[in-house]
Each structure stands twice: as structure tokens, then as C-alpha cells.
Amino acid sequence: MDLLDFARGPALAVALIIFVLGTAWRLWGVLSRPRMPDLSPAREGVPSNLAGAWRNILRCMWPRKEFGPGPLVATVNGYVFHIGLALIFFGYGPHIAFIHRLTGLSWPALPDMVMYVAAGATIIAMLLALVVRLSDPVRKKISIADDWITWTITFLPVITGMAVITESSAIVLARDHVIYRGPLAVHLLTLELLLIWFPFGKLMHAFLFAFSRGATGIRFNHRGVKL
């Protein structure tokens, strides 16, 4: 068993188990906390709680103009690397083949050029986010270890993935064996590191954001506040 066999076999299994169980544990741990029902009468004529929750989930997708250009730039930058990461992971042919081997699911890949642009934009946006966190007094004040670890662990698969790309995805997929086993193993291990870290750090916001926004949406909707 070489490093790639290890990465594709036991390491991947362990990473997936930690990811699934850890995420479920953290979600259950939060959602099973005591509930404090709001016994006050809702303002007359307000939409249902569910509608209020959805409204705020969607409202929080974009900053209000009243808060100035800073949040707008930060939000656009955030969208660039979130969408970029999603395109890379779900749109790149070899990644789809990897998911197909794991789950049996498959879908058409995006053109390589789209992937290269997405990867480039993602790297630039993530570096920009890092520079802001290192230089802006507010971000410096509030940053904790989780922020640095999460940034690093998210950045590593992108960089190691770029290092593996030497040919078009069509050529890679047509070949029946891997020719860069070492670099590919490192790339896969960085993904597994991300999966292992996911339940323990702020990457959990991928699941929690909807609950968090929804809870506030319900509270304000109940009061008749138009967010």
C-alpha cells in the first residue's frame, strides 16, 4: 500500500466517518438545547414562523446598503470563493469521477477553462480574505485560532489540486492509471484533513447558517418587524 492507496482507503474512510458523525453530533448538540417558547401574542397579520425564517435566510444573503461599501466588498469576495470552491469540487471532471466511485452519483463536468478561472478567482479571493484578517483592526481583534486553521485547511486542497493539474481533464479521465500518485495522494489527504476539521471549526456554518438566520427571522417576524 503506497500513500495514494492509504489516502483512497483507510484515510478516506476515517475522514468520512469523522465528518458525518462529528457534524451530526454538533448539530444534535445545538438543536437539542432547551427551547424557550415565545408565549407573547404575535403581531396581528404577520406571516407564519416558517415564512419569517425563510425571509431572513434570504435577506441575509446580501448586505444592506445602509452599512456602507465595506460589507458589500467582503460579501462579494466571500461569494467568489464560496462559489469558486463549489464549482471546483462539483464541476471538475476528475472530482466527479471521484464522487462517482464513492457514491455512484454522476453529472456532466464543466469545461476545464471554467475550472481554471474558478480556481484562480478562489485563490485570489481567499488570499484577499487572509490579508484583510491580518491587517484590518476589527478582524485582528476578533480572530481566533479557528479562523487561521480553517483558512489554511480550506486553502490546502485548492493549492495541492492545482499542483496536480498538468493535463486536461479528458486526458486524465481517459487514462486507466494515475501517473502522479504522490501529489494526488497529498491532494486527497488535504481534502480528508478538511473533512476531519469540518465538525470542529467554523466550517460548520455551512449547516448552521440557515438555522441561525431562521431563528432570528422567526423572532422578528413574530414582532412584526420587516427585516
Added chain:
Amino acid sequence: MSTATSTKAAFDQQGTLSGEERVDAAMKSFVSDFGVTVSLHMESCVRCGLCANACHFYLSTGDAKYTPIHKLEPFRRAYLREASPLAPLIRALGIVRKPTIEDLQQWQELVYDSCNMCGRCTLACPMGIDIAELVRDARHGMFKAGLMPERMALMDRTAREWGSTATPGEDLPDILAEVSAEHGGVSIPCNLEHADVLVTAAPAELGEHTKALADAAKILNRAGVKWTMHQSGFDASNIGFNNGDLELQERLTRALVDTAVKIGAKTVLLPECGHAYGAARWEAAKWYGEALPVRVIHMTEFLDEMIAAGQIRVNKIGETATFHDPCQIVRRGGLEAAARRVLAALGFDLIELENHGVTGFCCGGGGGVVSNQRATPLRRKVFEMKQQQVDATGAKHFVTSCGQCSITLEQGAKQTKWDKSPESLLALVADNLA
């Protein structure tokens, strides 16, 4: 924007607990507040810092320590160690340090002096975290630890003894008689055995600002409402709500509801006070343990309903006005449209502030900050922002619907020798009854 820190770090202490006992008391209180919504909000922060762009204390000073989410740092550490799903791991590995007494002492300024719990940051958070509510939860622990500004603690002790920060209940009939005499003999019923509406007051209305009480009486009498004030439940401001004193909050809430039930009132009418609305309209049922048997409404709602129903009519003033939206009534209370309907009935040509409605800036005095003398320099910086926005409208009248906001803004106007003074929506209606 100045980069100077506006207040030096300072703290007060109450009681004789040791440092360790204070930390334990705070931690125990924090844990009791970690319900599902608090947990969701504590877990979801990605530390993007966008909340800073919404906070008037940060915007007016440029000091990063006023970033709203930073104001929760000891609370966050307490959550992670005691209640998060990863708490056993965090404690075992010592990943997150337990707050120390020094942390809590230094923290006092951030949760009491530089947060109005206005909730503007809540609207800026991309995760939808209700930071204002978390700060209020954090104050519960600080109160238990005896770590709050002494001026607010003094008000707390007074309210615990009297049931009000203004006066003992038994003095209420005499005070109301004096208010009546002072304002042309307007009838102010007190301690009636039966009434449809229990009318409540803010403490200032029983002292320096008695016109508000007389104005309310004038309107209620004109509308033909059967109402009374009552010495067993009259102070709606609920200092416990602001201070973090849950026992007092419950006691003051129960006094209002129980009194209303006792006299057969169907409605509790709250004064022009923002925190009274937050405490009674949205939280009273929690303390009562079930849905309230009475309706709780704010003075602005009452005016709006009386005008809409034709029970009172008002003369049109026909001049320009701008409106300061009180945070607890509008952003956290949902009464944005009601005040504007009353202004329209008064014939005002409304010129909105640059930031108005749910994104309006706080006056700077909410959450007890107006009573906290230590915070005065910081509050003045915040006032300048409001002053600039009001001046930019060029409106003749500057109106609001919260007595606490009015007092804060009046203090600012006096300090800066500003030619404007906030006018009360209630007073404008009372003075222009047709």
C-alpha cells in the same frame, strides 16, 4: 472618525463576593441562558466583523474593541466550555480558557457602557446572529456576579425596594395629584377598583417630565376611555430588563399584569418608553408562565388606533418633521408604520433621516447607558452622528416616541448647544387635539 478610545476601561463591583465566587456566579447564569437559539447564534459566528459597520460606538470612535461580537468574548468562552457540543473536549484539552475575574471586570465597559442592545448589528450579521439579545443574556451573568455600573446598581436597589426607580407606590396618588395641579387640573384617575385600561408610566414622567403623563391623561379622557393608574403596578420601564436582574424583571412585570387582572383591565397601556415595550410586550408572558390575560400596547400604537378609530381627532400642523426611530419600538418592536401614520395625521411633511426605520441609529442612551454617567463621553460621540443626520434633513421638527431617547437627545443638544430639541409624538398629539 477618531481613533481614540472614548472611555477608559473601568468597572464597579457590588456585594462582597470573592473574585472566584463572582466568576462562578456569572458562569452559572450564562449556562442557564444557553438555550437552542443562543447556542445556534454562538456556534454560527464566522468572525467576519461586519457587525462593526453597524455599531454606532465603533463607527463614532473607530475603536475595534467596540465590534459587537467582541463584546461577547467571555460569554463565548463560557458557552464553549460549558454548553457547546464539544465542551468536554474543549475542557479536557484546555483549548478555551475559563473567563477570569479580571476578564469580567474589563468586560463590564463593553456590555454596559458601549452597548445599547439596539440590535442594529443583528441586521448586519450575515449569519443572522441576534447579538443584542446575547448581550442582554450576558448582562444576566454580570448582574449575578455583582459586576455592573454602580449607577445602574443603585437604580436596581431602589426598584427592588420601591417597585419603581421613581417613587414608592404609596406616594403615587400624591404625585398624580401634583401632576394634575401642575397641568391645568387634568383628571388622572388613581387606584380605581375597576377600569378598562391600566395606564403605566416611565420614572421620568413622575419627576421632571410630568407633561408626558398629563398629555396621556388628556388624550385618554378625550377618547372617553375608562382608565386608571394604580400604585400596585405603575412603573413600566423595568430596570431589571436593562440591568440583567431577572428576578426584578419578573417582579416588575408581574406587578403590572397582576394589577391589570385585579382591576379587570383588558389593556395595559405602556408609556413612550422603548425598553418598557421590550420588557412587557414581548417578555411579560415568559414571566407570567402563559399567554397574558391582558393586551399590552405602546403609547404609539394607542395613538394610532385612537386616530384611526376616530376616537380622537388632531389638527394638522403642516410643517416639515423628521423622526427618530426608537430601537426597541421599531427595530426590535415592529412599530415602524404606526408612528408614521400618526405623523401623517398631524399633517407633517416627513423627511426621513439618512438612516431610519429598522436601520436607524440608536440615540446612544438605550440599555441603561443614559443612566450610566461613566459612559457620557462615549454617548456624546454617538449623539454627534444623530445630530448630523437630523441637521441634514433641514426639518423644522425633530420627533420621537420614546422618553428615554428624548432625555438622551436633550442631554446631547444641551451639551452641544444645538438649536433643536426632540419633540414627543404624544405631546404633539395632545397639544393638537381637535
